[in-house]
Amino acid sequence: MRNLKVLREQFGLSQQKLADLFNLSQQSIYKYENNLAEPDFQTMQQFADYFHTSVDYLIDYTDNPAPTSSLVTIEYTSLELKHLELYRKLSPSLRKSLDDMLTEITHDKN
Numbered sequence: 001m002r003n004l005k006v007l008r009e010q011f012g013l014s015q016q017k018l019a020d021l022f023n024l025s026q027q028s029i030y031k032y033e034n035n036l037a038e039p040d041f042q043t044m045q046q047f048a049d050y051f052h053t054s055v056d057y058l059i060d061y062t063d064n065p066a067p068t069s070s071l072v073t074i075e076y077t078s079l080e081l082k083h084l085e086l087y088r089k090l091s092p093s094l095r096k097s098l099d100d101m102l103t104e105i106t107h108d109k110n
Contacts, residue, residue, distance in 0.1 A: 001032045001033060001035060001038070001039075001058060001059060001060070002033065002035075002060060003053075003057055003058055003059075003060060003065070004029075004032055004033050004047060004058055005033040007047075007051040007053065007058075007065070008029075008033075011051065011089075015029040015030055015033070016029075020091075021050070021091045021092070022043065022046060022047070022050075022091070022092065023091075023093075024043070041055075044058055044059070046092050049092075050088060050092070051065075051088075052088060053065045053066070054066075
């Protein structure tokens with residue numbers, strides 16, 4: 001999980017801030033980053049989603065931080081990119097709330 005520290009620092013997050021986003025303790029993040037403990041799979045998936053990477057990258061199985069599903073290139077406007085950047089900074093619970101609200105507003109059943 002050395003790459004967790006790399007990603008956390010790239011996002012400008014302290015261990016405490018990352019812990020707060022995922023309802024974890026700062027000590028847990030420290031242990032994950034220093035291979036003293038391993039998060040459960042659900043937590044690893046949440047980290048991967050938050051940092052837009054793969055679990056494989058988080059566990060040092062690959063050096064490529066791009067998620068494997070990023071094979072399609074999509075053009076985004078600057079406003080869409082800003083929204084995506086802000087969305088990624090949200091905690092998982094706030095993301096869920098926003099997702100639910102957008103689904104309700106757009107009447108999207110998917």
